[in-house]
Amino acid sequence: MCGIIGTTNAKISLDLFKEAHKTIYQRGPDSQLYITDYCFVFGHSRLAIIDLDERSNQPFVFQHENKKITVVFNGEIYNFLILKEILEKKGYVFKTSSDTEVLCASYLEWGISCFDYFEGMWALGLFDHQLQQLVITKDRVGKKPLYYSFEDGVVSFSSSIWGVSKLCKKKDICIEGLQLYFALGFVPDHFSIIKGINSMLPGKIIVFQKDGNQFYVKEENNSVFKSFSAKESSVSNLMKEAIVKRVIADVPIATLMSGGVDSTIVTKITRKFYKEVKTFFVDFEDKRLSEFYWADYLSKRNNLPINRVMLRNVDLNDSFADYAEVYEEPFADYSGIPSIAIFKKVSEEFKVVLTGDGGDELFYGYPHYSKKLMLYVLMKLNNVFKISRFFNVKVKKILDEGIEKFESNYLKNHAILSKFAADYIDQRFNQVRLKEKSFLRTVIQYDRVFNNLPYKYLVKTDRASMFSGTEVRSPFLDEALLRHVRKLPTWMIFTPCISKLYLKILYFKCFGIKYFLSKKKGFTPPIKELRERYFKEDDFNQLKDYFKELNSSFFNDIKNLVYDDLLNDNILFDRFFFFNIWRLKSYSKNQ
Incomplete structure (x- = not known):
């Protein structure tokens, strides 16, 4: 790497x-x-x-x-x-x-x-x-x-x-x-x-x-994936093969284990083939954000020693200082801050880390899949019974304007959508939709090829790890495994009431019945303090002035926004917050 x-x-x-x-x-x-x-x-x-x-x-x-x-x-x-x-x-x-x-x-x-x-x-x-x-x-x-x-x-x-x-x-x-x-x-x-x-x-x-x-x-x-060795197999066998390929190295290897399904499976199987592997669990000082309960449970159940790394506020502040340099382009994902801190810690001992990245995209792990599916069902009902009048303005717009503009209308809740951006996003969504057999498969594949995986999660992982000279390998993104899972029936892997039920059953010995109803908190750092310190109302107004000089068309899309609008919407706040950090620290530095 x-x-x-x-x-x-x-x-x-x-x-x-x-x-x-x-x-x-x-x-x-x-x-x-x-x-x-x-x-x-x-x-x-x-x-x-x-x-x-x-x-x-x-x-x-x-x-x-x-x-x-x-x-x-x-x-x-x-x-x-x-x-x-x-x-x-x-x-x-x-x-x-x-x-x-x-x-x-x-x-x-x-x-x-x-x-x-x-x-x-x-x-x-x-x-x-x-x-x-x-x-x-x-x-x-x-x-x-x-x-x-x-x-x-x-x-x-x-x-x-x-x-x-x-x-x-x-x-x-x-x-x-x-x-x-x-x-x-x-x-x-x-x-x-x-x-x-x-x-x-x-x-x-x-x-x-x-x-x-x-x-x-x-x-x-x-490029089109072909293979001299790939053959029809099972998820469990393909997962083993994916990990065996990824432990080839002339340097020591570590894994990250979060207490979630994907990283635990990777760590468990890696340990079978690479006994010397060291496993890191990353925790926060704020116990409300900690996943240690489930990480400790899975560690003891599977005899997987974990090294608990505590990210202190000073670690997060140091990582935030590097944020714009690490990601190079504007990137509004607050979990990118602790990602930098994690790999700084891991790089002190290791150059190669195996993670569970890709498991959510492969096995329908994100909650917005269910949310989008529900809106689609309501849209179908609205076509017959005209039920949109019973919903708020934002949902009504999604239901009334139909499938062609579904994705842009869905995003408008927390985003600035120019006509160009709305048209482009709808075009990409509909390109996927016309190739897939169902709406749910459309949502999943859209995430895999455009919305989440290549330009958000993979960017975050690559930039944060390589900034500290650490290579991340992701067995769930093995192409033979990806191809196999795409052939599985949707009902088998989409289980919204129990997330990733398919994997929990397949690896039942690893998780046990107690884990079936566990809920992950997600990788959420204490971001509130950084927002309050580094993006005040004056900063927002200065940024609006900057956009007014930069491009009048884009400025017209945001000119009616006030700072209180951002305070009521963290997602929208972060779009402006992280852009401003990028503008001041990365863009200005490279002029």
């Missing part, structure tokens, strides 16, 4: 490139190197996990017969040993034990189709010296960040938006990205908060062809 950066502007000042390179140093503390060529400059910051020897440092140059490629790669290819065995039979000789070298050989053997066979997480830039092509791509789930710009025949890319910004000298705020942020609390899809800089879509592959001194887009494609 690392940070990458590169540009096809080979005449770029090395001082400027080195300055841009520094934006990814935090992601890879073990080695920071760059390489220059007549048509590109690549840089890399390495977090050494597999093959700790310097021979696996990057940028990595690989040659086979008359072919040569140079790559900068961030991530892990979990099935690299299987691929390596296949490639050795085809005559490839390997000089390292790293997955990077296997990635290179895979590309030379299968071209860009090689990404279809990768199981793992990645973002990379690769230059094919024979074909004179630059390839950039990102994993299909969207775990690893990759930003890029393409203008006047020059491509620049990086794990850091500020790395790209420095390379291509783009600094203006993207109004579309701004509008989507205030609608969702994050910037989704190919948008970014900086105009002219794109965020790479999950699974996307772009091939740039060199033509004279410039490059042009030769091909755009999407």
Whole structure:
């Protein structure tokens, strides 16, 4: 796991490139190197996990017969040993034990189709010296960040938006990205908060062809999951296989266990295959926020020793001070604060952590699924019986305007929705809806591909962990497991009265009957004090003045808001609060 950066502007000042390179140093503390060529400059910051020897440092140059490629790669290819065995039979000789070298050989053997066979997480830039092509791509789930710009025949890319910004000298705020942020609390899809800089879509592959001194887009494609080893199986077997793949490392491994279903399953199975694993439970000083009761119960029931890490208010304050630097773009998720603190603690001993991330999206764990389903049922009833008049204005609007505008009307309760943001969000929701068999499956899949997973939870996990040089591996996001669970009947895994009943039955020995009616409090830090201290009414008014200067259209969407409106709505408050922190600490710093 690392940070990458590169540009096809080979005449770029090395001082400027080195300055841009520094934006990814935090992601890879073990080695920071760059390489220059007549048509590109690549840089890399390495977090050494597999093959700790310097021979696996990057940028990595690989040659086979008359072919040569140079790559900068961030991530892990979990099935690299299987691929390596296949490639050795085809005559490839390997000089390292790293997955990077296997990635290179895979590309030379299968071209860009090689990404279809990768199981793992990645973002990379690769230059094919024979074909004179630059390839950039990102994993299909969207775990690893990759930003890029393409203008006047020059491509620049990086794990850091500020790395790209420095390379291509783009600094203006993207109004579309701004509008989507205030609608969702994050910037989704190919948008970014900086105009002219794109965020790479999950699974996307772009091939740039060199033509004279410039490059042009030769091909755009999407990776499709294929496997040399995946076969039909059960959830429990696929979960075991996912964890076995994720404990391959040349450094010690830890797990995070919250007292919830997903992290407990991961910890329990990991311990079977990796006895030395150390498990952390994160707690707060405020007992009202503590999940220790259930963590302690599950620890004792399953003989899983846990190391209780207490996050004090000073830890949270320190993490809040880093918030804008960590997330780089506006990001309104208060659980991102303790996430920074957690990985700071864990990184003191470990570089690799297994978590339960993805379990809620896979096994219908969020309460808003039930809420949206209820609104959909009411909408259907309203079509026949016209019952909307019995509900408040906001619900009435959802019921009356129908399924085409369902998602934007649902969000309007706690968001600023410009016409562009509302139209775009409805378009994305309806794209998913037309492909799915039911409304509930639409809601789940929409979360997986747009609303929650790739641009909120995975962003939070990656940025918070990599800021402290820690790699997070998520067995629930294994693609063979994802594909299998999508085939399960909805009634089997959607059990709103008892959350994740399917998993509690499947792993009954792990949880016992007592745990069936347990309720998680969620990862909620004591955020109230930070809100009160750092975003007062004067701050809000100054921010409105800033928006008035920035864009009159967006200002018109918020001009009637007053500070008391925010005090009555924490979600809306946080959109303004975290944007202001980003504006003052991240954006201004990188101007």
